[in-house]
Amino acid sequence: EAQVTQNPRYLITVTGKKLTVTCSQNMNHEYMSWYRQDPGLGLRQIYYSMNVEATDKGDVPEGYKVSRKEKRNFPLILESPSPNQTSLYFCASRSGYGTDTQYFGPGTRLTVL
């Protein structure tokens, strides 16, 4: 089954404790991205990657890091989480051609205390 997976689905942590949210897709998509969703603000792109070893900042990259060492994986790293990073996070992937529909992971609900 074609899908984007994220782990963990729920995470409660404390300020300053480094964490990683994993993302993996099995559709051989080149383009992957991370979004955060906050009430009243819709989805905002954090980082994106056009292929292996090619990443770039989205609209709200501060406080986040990403890596793309393999085509299927695109982890999101919070080196020193703060309470303003409490949010719902989505990983997404798309092929980059044709209708180029973007498929989303199930979301990770992060709370930083």
Next chain:
Amino acid sequence: AQKITQTQPGMFVQEKEAVTLDCTYDTSDPSYGLFWYKQPSSGEMIFLIYQGSYDQQNATEGRYSLNFQKARKSANLVISASQLGDSAMYFCAMREGTGANSKLTFGKGITLSVRP
């Protein structure tokens, strides 16, 4: 200026009736794509329908259709024969340009509640 505008604060519809969710967009790129996603209370983002800027006909997918008015830059989602399971938040999104460098921009969403 916002690229995607969804101004309806919340919509209510009676079960089995049709409902239109509004979306206007702003772009100067001649090649773009428009998407609608559904987000139920469980949180996942579900792709519903796609309309390309060069498509001559309005897109349809089952009970979903997209009323694409290019000159007005609107891409309204029409849901026919509403069901209780249609209660969710709906997001309109636009991709400008083509290829992997193109970016997807989302509106702020509209909440739809279907009444029995």
